[in-house]
Amino acid sequence: MYYSSAEHYVKPEDMNAMDRILRVNQRIDFPLREGDILKSGSHGAQVTCLADSCRWPRAVDGFVYVPYIISRQYEDMDRITIETGMLDISSATCVKFVPRTHEPNFLNIESRTGCWSYLGMTGGSQTLSLQSPGCMWSGVAAHQLMHALGFVHEQSRSDRDYHISILWENIPEDQRDNFRKYETNNLNTAYDYSSVMHYGRYAFSEDGGPTIIPKPDPYIPMGQRDGPSLTDIHKINILYNCD
Ligand SMILES: [Zn+2]
Numbered sequence: 166m167y168y169s170s171a172e173h174y175v176k177p178e179d180m181n182a183m184d185r186i187l188r189v190n191q192r193i194d195f196p197l198r199e200g201d202i203l204k205s206g207s208h209g210a211q212v213t214c215l216a217d218s219c220r221w222p223r224a225v226d227g228f229v230y231v232p233y234i235i236s237r238q239y240e241d242m243d244r245i246t247i248e249t250g251m252l253d254i255s256s257a258t259c260v261k262f263v264p265r266t267h268e269p270n271f272l273n274i275e276s277r278t279g280c281w282s283y284l285g286m287t288g289g290s291q292t293l294s295l296q297s298p299g300c301m302w303s304g305v306a307a308h309q310l311m312h313a314l315g316f317v318h319e320q321s322r323s324d325r326d327y328h329i330s331i332l333w334e335n336i337p338e339d340q341r342d343n344f345r346k347y348e349t350n351n352l353n354t355a356y357d358y359s360s361v362m363h364y365g366r367y368a369f370s371e372d373g374g375p376t377i378i379p380k381p382d383p384y385i386p387m388g389q390r391d392g393p394s395l396t397d398i399h400k401i402n403i404l405y406n407c408d
Contacts, residue, residue: 175367181388182304183318184365189299190279199318199343200369201281201309205291212284213347214315219285220404221260221270221314229405231313232265233272243297247274250306253392259407260314272313280305285315307392308361314401319360320377322349328356328380329387335374343369344376352403357396361389 175184186201198204198212214220221231233251235244251262265271273292280300282293293309295301300309320329323346331344357363358379365388366375379385393401401407 175365181363181365181390182302182308182361183363183368183388185302185305186280186300186308187368189296190281193279193281197279197281199321199345201279202312202317203281203283203292205283205287213317213349214285215350219315221286223259223406227259227408229260229407230268231260231262231272232268232270233262233274234265236273236275238276239297243276243295243301246301246303247295247306249303250310250392253303253307254310254314254398254401257393257398258401258405260401260405262310272310276300280309282309282312284312284317286313302390304361304390304392311362311393311397311401315404316362316397316400317347317349319357319363321345321347322351322356323347324351324356328358330378330380332374332376332378335371335376336369337371340369340371350404352400354396354400354403357394358385358387359389359394360397361393362397363388 190197190200196204221229223229235247255261270286270288271290273290275292275294276297277292277294279294279296283291293313295306295309325346333341336344364377366377368376370376377387379387
């Protein structure tokens with residue numbers, strides 16, 4: 166058991182996308198990596214999505230089309246929230262989310278239990294869950310869409326130890342795996358505290374103590390509520406070779 170979401174320590178209006186995700190996902194009883202990434206059978210060993218096979222392909226017109234279908238169970242307001250998350254990415258990058266017609270590889274957006282996604286393109290139909298109402302923020306939608314585009318959490322970057330301290334003593338032993346560091350391709354970008362992919366200060370906390378402290382300035386805010394940061398957008402443009 167972990168508190169994860171910081172709901173006891175952080176005012177609801179101050180919760181970032183990941184805080185909101187962890188709050189909902191506490192109820193999930195199947196294994197998720199880092200709280201919201203589903204392991205895929207097809208490239209289960211692939212932990213950072215560096216290979217081409219994990220990225221959505223670029224079309225001849227230079228755009229990267231990500232086809233999706235969206236469950237009819239959503240109400241109009243939910244649909245608008247999800248589409249806002251898509252638009253926050255597509256309006257500033259060459260990645261375009263398009264309703265699926267006949268494409269073999271696509272996102273199947275459904276309201277299952279929790280907010281979660283696979284990492285990168287898995288091939289075929291891949292579910293991306295945005296539970297209504299728990300996950301109905303455009304920033305949460307953008308967070309899961311970025312996982313589906315191949316991005317991991319910001320604090321799992323290979324260079325994270327220069328920018329944050331992990332307070333291991335405040336993390337229950339069975340949750341410490343959620344703070345692993347990976348060999349990531351950082352795309353020549355600076356570490357981004359304001360990434361929509363960043364954990365909050367109290368993620369997976371055992372007893373309410375902080376689990377991540379920025380350094381050297383411990384008061385730098387971490388994470389993002391509204392949507393992708395400028396650096397998130399920049400990274401999508403680099404990973405997908407947008408012009
Ligand atoms: Zn995530």
